[in-house]
Amino acid sequence: xxxxxxxxxxxVKHSAKRLIIITIRINGGTMKTAHIAAxxxxxxxxxxxxxxxxxxxxxKELGNETPTAPVLFMKPASSVISDGEAVxxxxxxxxxxxxxxxxxxxxxxxxNVTADDALEHVAGYAVAIDMTLRDVQNxxxxxxxxxxxxxxxxxxCPLSDFVPAxxxxxxHALNLKLAVNGESRQDGCSSDMINRIPQIIAHMSxxxxxxxxxxxxTGTPAGVGRVVAGxxxxxxxxxxxRLTIPVT
Ligand code: ZN
Numbered sequence: 001x002x003x004x005x006x007x008x009x010x011x012v013k014h015s016a017k018r019l020i021i022i023t024i025r026i027n028g029g030t031m032k033t034a035h036i037a038a039x040x041x042x043x044x045x046x047x048x049x050x051x052x053x054x055x056x057x058x059x060k061e062l063g064n065e066t067p068t069a070p071v072l073f074m075k076p077a078s079s080v081i082s083d084g085e086a087v088x089x090x091x092x093x094x095x096x097x098x099x100x101x102x103x104x105x106x107x108x109x110x111x112n113v114t115a116d117d118a119l120e121h122v123a124g125y126a127v128a129i130d131m132t133l134r135d136v137q138n139x140x141x142x143x144x145x146x147x148x149x150x151x152x153x154x155x156x157c158p159l160s161d162f163v164p165a166x167x168x169x170x171x172h173a174l175n176l177k178l179a180v181n182g183e184s185r186q187d188g189c190s191s192d193m194i195n196r197i198p199q200i201i202a203h204m205s206x207x208x209x210x211x212x213x214x215x216x217x218t219g220t221p222a223g224v225g226r227v228v229a230g231x232x233x234x235x236x237x238x239x240x241x242r243l244t245i246p247v248t
Contacts, residue, residue, distance in 0.1 A: 045214075050072065051219045052067075066194070075157050102217075108123075125237075176235075180233055186224065
């Protein structure tokens with residue numbers, strides 16, 4: 001057989017192999033979904049956009065400056081776990097922190113919306129824990145590098161089911177709590193947010209088109225700290241959601 005024909009046969013074999021590998025990867029992964037339990041609605045989670053430094057007391061406890069513009073970062077959908085699943089601390093960190101946060105689920109496309117119209121795009125609310133590898137994040141911050149490996153690793157985003165937005169008359173009057181092994185560590189109120197949800201949505205939607213299934217994390221109150229393998233975290237926003245998450 002001529003060389004050229006042989007080479008082509010090899011190429012076909014290679015692309016078939018590649019196709020099989022791609023298929024296996026898709027099947028091996030899991031699409032993460034957000035559930036609104038009360039209505040049975042399900043959304044495939046898109047991007048998770050998070051706000052850093054949105055509670056003054058938390059900004060102080062980490063020795064950060066209060067930002068003049070909101071500080072944003074993202075977590076991939078693959079980082080989401082549900083109630084009862086475990087956070088696995090990656091081997092490259094010795095200091096994994098919890099941050100309890102109010103999560104906002106986007107229900108309709110929002111692009112360049114005003115603060116006045118922003119809440120119309122919210123489908124529901126949930127409780128989330130923004131797991132953060134503080135040692136890794138501090139090293140990245142010192143070098144001016146992006147935070148993804150400190151914030152977006154697998155299991156870095158425990159997320160409860162959502163309640164419909166219509167059942168939360170005031171998202172700025174919610175008590176956020178987190179305990180480790182039954183001991184209270186965070187106990188804050190969403191009224192203390194520096195940027196409120198309408199402003200957050202207006203700002204984010206001026207940069208990123210927000211789409212149904214996108215999840216926004218709105219920052220953490222004071223009291224963040226370390227967890228180690230064997231700990232059990234419980235996070236709760238009364239009338240919104242509850243999470244029990246072991247650490248391994
Ligand atoms: Zn956070």
